[in-house]
Structure formats: structure tokens, C-alpha cells
Amino acid sequence: MGVTALDLGLRGAAAGLFLMMVVVVVARARPLDAIKWLSVAMAIGGAAYAIVTAPFVPKAALWWVLPILAANPVIFWLWARATFDDDFTVRLWHGALWLVIVGIWFSVFLTWTTWPMLAKAGVRSMSVVALVLSFSAAVQTIRTWSADLVAGRRRLRVAVLILSLLFIALLSGSDLTSISAASLGISGSLASAVGLLAIAALAGWSLFEPAAAGHALVAVATNAAGHAGGAARIEPPADGGRDAVAPLLLRRLDHLMTVERIYRQEGVTIGMLAAKLGLTEYRLRQAINEGLGYRNFNTFLNRYRLDEAKAALSDLSQRDVPVLTIALDAGFQSIGPFNRAFKADTGLTPTEFRRDARPPPTTPEKDGDLEIGQSG
Numbered sequence: 001m002g003v004t005a006l007d008l009g010l011r012g013a014a015a016g017l018f019l020m021m022v023v024v025v026v027a028r029a030r031p032l033d034a035i036k037w038l039s040v041a042m043a044i045g046g047a048a049y050a051i052v053t054a055p056f057v058p059k060a061a062l063w064w065v066l067p068i069l070a071a072n073p074v075i076f077w078l079w080a081r082a083t084f085d086d087d088f089t090v091r092l093w094h095g096a097l098w099l100v101i102v103g104i105w106f107s108v109f110l111t112w113t114t115w116p117m118l119a120k121a122g123v124r125s126m127s128v129v130a131l132v133l134s135f136s137a138a139v140q141t142i143r144t145w146s147a148d149l150v151a152g153r154r155r156l157r158v159a160v161l162i163l164s165l166l167f168i169a170l171l172s173g174s175d176l177t178s179i180s181a182a183s184l185g186i187s188g189s190l191a192s193a194v195g196l197l198a199i200a201a202l203a204g205w206s207l208f209e210p211a212a213a214g215h216a217l218v219a220v221a222t223n224a225a226g227h228a229g230g231a232a233r234i235e236p237p238a239d240g241g242r243d244a245v246a247p248l249l250l251r252r253l254d255h256l257m258t259v260e261r262i263y264r265q266e267g268v269t270i271g272m273l274a275a276k277l278g279l280t281e282y283r284l285r286q287a288i289n290e291g292l293g294y295r296n297f298n299t300f301l302n303r304y305r306l307d308e309a310k311a312a313l314s315d316l317s318q319r320d321v322p323v324l325t326i327a328l329d330a331g332f333q334s335i336g337p338f339n340r341a342f343k344a345d346t347g348l349t350p351t352e353f354r355r356d357a358r359p360p361p362t363t364p365e366k367d368g369d370l371e372i373g374q375s376g
Helices: 002-028 034-052 059-069 072-084 092-110 116-143 151-176 190-208 247-258 270-277 281-292 297-314 323-330 335-346 350-357
Strands: none
Touching: 002 034, 002 190, 034 059, 034 072, 034 190, 059 092, 072 092, 072 116, 072 151, 092 116, 151 281, 247 270, 247 281, 270 281, 281 297, 297 323, 297 335, 297 350, 323 335, 323 350, 335 350
């Protein structure tokens, strides 16, 4: 009974934290963009799972709740992509994927007694899908980690992701092995309760400590618009963050970018840039983020690349230079990323931008400003 009481207490605390985060996000966060809705869905799913899998909860309720909660790996995958990738946009097919998985889980639960072998095959297939989504989220988070300039998001992303991945992997892995799922949390084990509380505590820390966590988990700040239009800039901090960065450092960085044009070099990294400036990577990240207002290093580089490309496309003397050549000269590695970045920044394709940048053709002057039919 002592272990059961501890289990119930931990689950109650986790559910309370999750529901508190839902209230805070819905009440304070405006506008409610995709990342905030995904954060709300994550929190509601965590609270519901903590409650319905607790001891003494009627198991009849699981038949109608668990199929929906079993699709939480999709929500987690979308949340991780939107939180850690400033260029990610939620698409309609993401919602369709969630609906398909929910439908499959309902089919599994409804056919469990009539076709048990088919239901077990469905459970295994859904477990594989959950593991694939978890692995995809981990790869995406690691891939974008080095370019992240937000200090709080860099600190929290690894801890939260590892905890969430372990939790999903344990629950999904139990369906692929001979280990009973009941011992891993489906029936309300203490380990499941501890994992839920740890995730809720880290998520709450990121929400209620914005100076340390920034937009890491639930992104309650109103300036998380980088997910909508591809831009990843933020306004300068009101507490003097811009002044905290030495003006001399910013001038040296500007000289390196505008005069030496280091952004043209292939494979330029923030470590390479920090070495040229004689700084630590942390100090350079802070300068670009707090001093210049960028959240992502690639977006910082692309700002200079796009400015050079737009100048070249507007130059009449380069009107015969191919767009690919201009993109490569500006530092882009291929035409695809260049076209996407250019369209996100200007709303036009490079060809359309070049066409609109040309001056209209001049009409020849009329002799003596006379119209046809007039005499001198």
C-alpha cells in the first residue's frame, strides 16, 4: 500500500503540473500558434495518461481513452520538430497521420477478443511506428542542435528529449519483447509515475523560468513566429541584452561578414567563426542571439547570403548570369535550399524577383513631342 500511495501521489503531481501548463498557455500565450497547440496537446495527453493508468482506475475506461493516448508519439514527434526546428511547419498530412494511428488503435482494442492474433500484430506494428517517430525526433533534435543559438533551448532540449524518448521507447519496446507491459507502466507502475513527473517538472521549468528556458518546451512567449514564415529572428531583449554584448565584438563580426564575406565559404560553422574571432562558441552564440536577434545560426548566415543574391539579381550587368551561379557564389550549396530560403524571405522566386527588379523599358521620345497627325 505504501508503494501504491507513492505511485498515486507522483501521478497526481504530474497531472497537476500538466494541467497547470495547459491553463497558463491558453490564458497567457497569444497568438496560439502551432507550437503552443502542440504543447497543450502534449500536456493534456500526459495528464490523461497519468490518470487513466493509475491504480484503482476502472479498466473499462481504458478501452475508449488509451487508443487516443496511444497516438501520443505522433504529437511528441510534431512537438519536437516544431520546438527545435525554427523552419518546421505543421501540414495537413500530419493530422491525417494522427487520425490513422488512432483509428488503428481503436481497431486493435475492438478486435482484441475476437481476433487476438490480428490485434497483437497491430500492437507490434504501432509500437514500431512509435519507435520510428521517436528516433526521427531524436535525429532532428541532434541535427539542429549545433545551429541553435538560444541558450536555454540548447540546455533543455537534450534532457527533455532523452526522458521522453526513454519513456516512449520503454512502453513501445515492451510490446516488441516478452516483457510484460504491465511492469512498465500500463497498469500504473511506480517507474511510469516517476517518468511522468520528471517530464512534467522539466516542462514546467521551461514554462515558468523563461529567462533560462526561452522557447524550449511550451513557448509561451508571443514572439515564436519563426514557425510560421520561416524567419527565426527575435526582438532585442528588453532587459538590455543587446547592450550586454560588447559593441566591439559586434563590429568585428560585422566586418567578418560584410567585408571578408566568410558566409561564402563552404561548410562554415559557428566553431570556425568563433575561432576567427578568438572567442568561445558560447560567447559567439550569445552575441548573435542577444546582440543581433537571431535564434538560428543558419538563418544568420542566410541573411547575408540572401542580401548578396538579391543585389546580384537586381544588377542589370548580371542579368545573364544563371540563378544557380548566383546562389553558389553567395554561399548556398544547392539550388533547392536557396529557392526555399529566397521564397520565404521575399515571397517571390529568384526568377520573379529578377524580373520585377528590372526597370520598365523606356519608350523612344517623340519628335518635337508631337503626336501622330499633328504638323510642325
